[in-house]
Structures are given as structure tokens and as C-alpha cells.
Amino acid sequence: MKSDPELMADFAGGDESAFDKLVKRHQVGLLNYFFRLLWDRTLAEDLTQEVFLRLYTHREEYEPRAKFTTYLYRIGRNCWIDYLRRTKAERKTRSLDAQDEEGRSLSEAVAARAEDPRSTVGKDELTEAVIEAIDALPEDHKLVFILSEVQGMKYQEIGETLGIPVGTVKSRMFHALKRLREHLGRSMKGARGPWQQAGGEAD
Amino acid sequence: MDERLQEDLVALVKDELPAERKAELEALAERDAAVREELEQIRAALRAVHRIGMVEPSAAFRKKLEQRIRDSVVHKERSGRLKRPGSTALRLTSVESPSASALRAAEAARSSRKTSASIRLAERRDRPAGLGWLRYAALAAAMVLLTLTLAHFFYMPSGRPADEAPLTAMMQRWNERREAPRWEDVLKGDAVAAAKIPDGTELVLLGNYKEGGQENCVVAYTESQLEALRAHAGVDPKDLEARLALSFKATVENGAVVVPPQLRARFFKDASARVVILACPDRFELWSEPDFQRYLDAEPKLEAVPPKTGS
Numbered sequence A: 001m002k003s004d005p006e007l008m009a010d011f012a013g014g015d016e017s018a019f020d021k022l023v024k025r026h027q028v029g030l031l032n033y034f035f036r037l038l039w040d041r042t043l044a045e046d047l048t049q050e051v052f053l054r055l056y057t058h059r060e061e062y063e064p065r066a067k068f069t070t071y072l073y074r075i076g077r078n079c080w081i082d083y084l085r086r087t088k089a090e091r092k093t094r095s096l097d098a099q100d101e102e103g104r105s106l107s108e109a110v111a112a113r114a115e116d117p118r119s120t121v122g123k124d125e126l127t128e129a130v131i132e133a134i135d136a137l138p139e140d141h142k143l144v145f146i147l148s149e150v151q152g153m154k155y156q157e158i159g160e161t162l163g164i165p166v167g168t169v170k171s172r173m174f175h176a177l178k179r180l181r182e183h184l185g186r187s188m189k190g191a192r193g194p195w196q197q198a199g200g201e202a203d
Numbered sequence B: 001m002d003e004r005l006q007e008d009l010v011a012l013v014k015d016e017l018p019a020e021r022k023a024e025l026e027a028l029a030e031r032d033a034a035v036r037e038e039l040e041q042i043r044a045a046l047r048a049v050h051r052i053g054m055v056e057p058s059a060a061f062r063k064k065l066e067q068r069i070r071d072s073v074v075h076k077e078r079s080g081r082l083k084r085p086g087s088t089a090l091r092l093t094s095v096e097s098p099s100a101s102a103l104r105a106a107e108a109a110r111s112s113r114k115t116s117a118s119i120r121l122a123e124r125r126d127r128p129a130g131l132g133w134l135r136y137a138a139l140a141a142a143m144v145l146l147t148l149t150l151a152h153f154f155y156m157p158s159g160r161p162a163d164e165a166p167l168t169a170m171m172q173r174w175n176e177r178r179e180a181p182r183w184e185d186v187l188k189g190d191a192v193a194a195a196k197i198p199d200g201t202e203l204v205l206l207g208n209y210k211e212g213g214q215e216n217c218v219v220a221y222t223e224s225q226l227e228a229l230r231a232h233a234g235v236d237p238k239d240l241e242a243r244l245a246l247s248f249k250a251t252v253e254n255g256a257v258v259v260p261p262q263l264r265a266r267f268f269k270d271a272s273a274r275v276v277i278l279a280c281p282d283r284f285e286l287w288s289e290p291d292f293q294r295y296l297d298a299e300p301k302l303e304a305v306p307p308k309t310g311s
Helices: A004-012 A016-038 A041-057 A068-086 A106-114 A125-135 A139-149 A155-162 A166-187 A194-198 B003-013 B019-031 B033-049 B061-079 B098-103 B105-114 B133-155 B164-179 B223-231 B237-244 B261-267 B289-297
Strands: B119-121 B182-186 B191-193 B202-208 B217-222 B248-251 B256-258 B274-280 B283-288 B302-304
Touching: A004 A016, A004 A068, A016 A041, A016 A068, A016 A139, A016 B061, A041 A068, A041 B061, A068 A139, A068 A155, A125 A139, A125 A166, A125 B033, A139 A155, A139 A166, A155 A166, A166 B003, A166 B033, B003 B019, B003 B033, B019 B033, B164 B274, B164 B289, B182 B191, B191 B274, B202 B223, B202 B237, B202 B261, B217 B223, B217 B261, B223 B237, B248 B256, B261 B283, B274 B289, B283 B289
Parallel strands: none
Antiparallel strands: B182 B274, B191 B256, B202 B217, B202 B248, B217 B283, B274 B283
16 A cells, blocks of 8 residues: 555656545544534535645645645644634634524534434533533644544644644643643533543443 | 643653653652542543544535535636646647647637737637736737738748648648547436447546637547557647546446536536537547537638738
8 A cells, every 4th residue: 555655746746546545545534633623514524625625736845755644734724724714703612502503502513413323423411521622722722632632643743733842732732631621520510520431430 | 740740641641751751650650649540530531532433524525525626726727827747738749649639629729819810710719818918918919920920921922821730730620520430329317328439448538628619528538549648749748647637537338438427517518419429530529419510510711811902
């Protein structure tokens, strides 16, 4: 199986099937990256397509010296920043009580998504609390956290992707996790601790 | 517990610590219950996060992506901003070939802007959209050319102006198409009969389209035809590959070939109209019958227009 840089080289040389392979290989990762930033699958797909579109039109700019996923998620970060700029006026912080355009709260919307057989997002209280907790993270912490937890990127790679030092990645990761734990603690007050429940240690 | 230690404990769970610090913290955890509890809380929080499973792309994801790419490429081609290996429009050298000519249809219209006033094509062609001052510059250049060519025509009436070549190529294509073996069929759903092409033949389908142009058809190449085209000295390989990036693959099955919806929508808008398939020497072409008839009727001609005498 060809590596990502080899496929990019083939693609830059005109082999369209190499682009297809790259899309197949990375579409789920990118989609879930955006899904965890937006909690909206349609928008997440839209941004994922935007990334691949930019990859397509800027194929010659990729240098094999850079890890392909770093390059790809750097495009992803730029798409995300552009999206934030575009929607600045209309965006509001969402909470479980806020309602979407269909009159559903975030928790209801998540539950509705969970009915989608293709989605594996669960409906239970803890899952909703986790979603709310991630959603409440500051933007820069959220990006680091998602790249680490969803994409499984190492700190070094996250730093290269976001253009920040490894020390900053480490610090943001710590603070993100701290906030997440605090948020979960508040959301799941009364339970022994949602993370404990997740680990199968709850009552 | 101090913040630096907590930060390192997260890094320990994430396997991001240097070996020395890792061993140090593991030893600390063995003897300190609070550190062990903190580590367990971090791991449990991450387990909670991983309860959110991965979503999969919807069924329409790929099609929509392909469409967006196509739209983007077309848009950038029109505005001349496409960044890719070479231009998507083919650049052919002076060696003209029938196979290259098929791909050159769109280019020919652009070249014809250089045509002198003493020679005009009988058929009308489209012109590029507004280009601002460039259009005026082109107009000025055309006027200079006009003056020079009138003088040329006047003093050398039997000569062949250099700009005649693309027009001659168009006439050659017209003759080639008129004489090519052809058969007609109707679209059955999304397929068109291709009984004269052996089953299992893989075809590369390319849209040959220019807004308002007369040569709008689908060009189909077999693998061997494509290889011959690639090997042709007059074809710029980068431009060819760029053009092929916009192509579709189809296989002849049960004597029919499925036309992709994107090409169907553009070239066969009237689903009830007959489809003409031409077997040119080095390619196949699929035309909507009314379009093909219009093309044949508008035979390209070189007409000498004598300069006005002022009477």
C-alpha cells in the first residue's frame, strides 16, 4: 500500500485515483475532527469537502518533507478559521438549553443524530455531558484536544499543525482536560464521577 | 498537587514524556496514592471522551465532493486562475493530429480571435467573458492586425495567411466527423448503445464543451487510443493529464455504455433526443443528434472578404 506522500506525488503527477485513495483514507478522520468542533454533521461534511477541495487545487504545494496529516489538518485548521470568520455574526455559544433552528436543544439534537444508524453517538446522559464539555472548551484548547484525542496525533505533530510550540500543546492539553473534568463533574453532580462511570466503576 | 506535575501526568497518560521523566513519575505513582488517583481520573476522563464514536460520511458525501471539485475547476478555468500542473486546456504544438484536434476544440475558438478580417469563419463562435482592459488591449491589437492583414491580402491575394491553420484544422475535423462511421440510438435511462465497441472495453469520457460553441460532444477514448494520444508529439502531456483529471471512466457492458450524470446533464439535456455515436479513427464521439445536425449544417468555411474599395 502506498504511503500518503507517494499518493500525493502520484496525484500531483496527474493520477486522479491517488486523490480518491487519499480521500478514502482521511475522510472519516477529518469529518470527525469537524464534527467535534461543530456537532453538526452537514456542516462537518461541508468543511471536510472544503479541505479536500483545497488539497485538490493546491496539490503542487505539498512538500513530502512535511507529514501528510500535518499538511492536511493545517488546511483543516485554515478552513475552520475561515468558517469562524464567515459565521462570526450569526454564531452563538450553544448550551444544552439553547435551541437550534428546528427548535431542538443541543441535547435533543444530539439524541436525534444518535438515531441516525450511521452515527455511533450515544444518547445517554454521560455522552451528552461530554459533548457539552467539549463544546464549552475555548477554541484553541478544543483544537489541541480534538487533534490529540480524535486524530491520535502526538504533541509534536499537533504543534506543527497548529503552528505552536510543543510546550504550548502540552499546556493546552492539560488545561483542556482539566476544564473537561470540571465540566463533567458539574454536569454529573451526584454521580461518583462521569469518567469513573465511563470506566465501568460507577454503581 | 502542583500544576506542572498535573501537566506531566497528562503527558504520561498520553505517552508524551521522555523516558527519564516517565520512569520518575511511574515511581512516584507507586508510592503516592494521590498521584495514582489523579492518573486514574485522567484516564477515566479520556475514556468518557472516547464514548463518542466516529461518524461516517453520508452516502452523498463523495458525489458532492466531486461536484464541488468540478465546479471549482470550471470556475478557475474560466477565470484563468487554476493552479495545477499546466493549464487544463490543452496546448498543442504546431503538429496537428485528428486525435489532438478533438481535445483542441475549445482552444480553437480562443485561437480564432487572431483571425484576420479578411478571413472569417462561417459559423459564429462565442467570445470570452469580460476581461476589463485586456479586452480593449486585444481590440487595439486586433485593429493593428486587421490593417496589416488587409495590406497583406491586397498585395498577395494568392497567399495563405498564417492564422489560417486553426481554421483549416476545424475544417478537417468537420470533414472527419462527416465521414466517420456513425450510428444512432436513444438514451435508455443513463446508458447508450455501443454495440460496435466490444463488451468490457474501458472508455475514458471527456466533455468537449464551450459555452455557445458548436463542437459540444462527449469524446471517448479506449485505453489504446489514449496511449496513442499520450505518445503524440503534438500533445503537451501535462495539459493532457490535467484535462484527463476532469474525465470519467466507463466500461462497455451488454453493448451499452453508461454516461455519467454530469455529462448527461450537459450534453444530453433532452433525454428523448437521439444520440449520435461517431467512430473517428482515433476516438469515439457522442453527440446529441440535434447538436450534431447543427454542427454539420454550419460547415466551417474560409471566405475571402475583399477589402472595401470606398465606393
